[in-house]
Each structure stands twice: as structure tokens, then as C-alpha cells.
Amino acid sequence: MPQIKARNIKAEDLCRISKPLVDELQSMLGCPRDFFTLELIHSTFIQDGEVTSGYPYVEIAWFDRGQETQDKVAKLVTSQLKNLGYENVDIFFTLFEKASYYENGEHF
Numbered sequence: 001m002p003q004i005k006a007r008n009i010k011a012e013d014l015c016r017i018s019k020p021l022v023d024e025l026q027s028m029l030g031c032p033r034d035f036f037t038l039e040l041i042h043s044t045f046i047q048d049g050e051v052t053s054g055y056p057y058v059e060i061a062w063f064d065r066g067q068e069t070q071d072k073v074a075k076l077v078t079s080q081l082k083n084l085g086y087e088n089v090d091i092f093f094t095l096f097e098k099a100s101y102y103e104n105g106e107h108f
Contacts, residue, residue: 001035002062007043008054009081014040017080024076029065056086061094063101063108 002025006014022036045054058077065073070093078089098108 002029002031002060003037003039004077005039005041005059005061007041007057008045009040009056009058009086011040013081013084013086014038017084021077021080025073028072028076029069055088055090056081058089058091059094060091061096063098064095 004021018038022033022038025031025036026033043054043057045052058081060073060077074091074093077091081089101108
């Protein structure tokens with residue numbers, strides 16, 4: 001169920017890290033592989049009236065797993081992207097509440 005939404009990352013780069021990233025996340029979180037989604041969102045960054053190159057921006061939406069796990073996941077994703085040459089990586093987490101998340105009309 002962790003949803004990873006990435007911006008300003010090349011599609012081929014996200015494809016390159018997708019398997020090793022999910023392998024490590026699956027082991028770290030104990031989730032089945034098919035619970036993970038990776039989405040590349042195409043964005044245009046604008047600053048002071050100009051289109052800019054921006055930087056990698058990754059949102060991870062999931063149920064709360066505690067600060068320690070969140071820190072480990074942030075470090076893992078950052079490391080994977082830095083290994084591809086991205087210098088600055090921003091990651092933020094969106095926490096779902098079980099009563100507010102529905103699958104096939106039923107909440108968790």
C-alpha cells in the first residue's frame with residue numbers, strides 16, 4: 001500500500017531503481033510486493049517567472065509506521081537517487097488514517 005509518487009526524476013532512472021528499491025522496502029516493511037505503487041508525475045517547476053530544472057521531489061503516502069521506519073525509508077530512497085547522480089532529494093510523507101482509506105468500498 002505504500003504509494004511512492006516522484007517528480008523531476010527521469011522515467012528511465014525510476015525504472016532502474018524500481019526493482020531494487022521495492023526489494024529493500026518489501027524486506028524492511030514486511031509488505032507484499034503488490035502493495036507498492038510507483039508513480040512518476042510530470043511537473044514543470046517555475047521560479048521568478050522562469051521555468052527551472054527543479055529537483056527530485058518524492059512523496060510517500062502510507063499508514064504510519066513510526067519515526068524510525070520513516071527515517072530508514074527516507075534514507076533508502078535518498079541513497080538510491082543519489083547513486084543515480086541526483087544531488088538534492090526532497091522526500092515527504094503523507095499519512096493515511098485507516099478509517100479514511102477505502103479499498104473496494106471498505107475502510108481498513
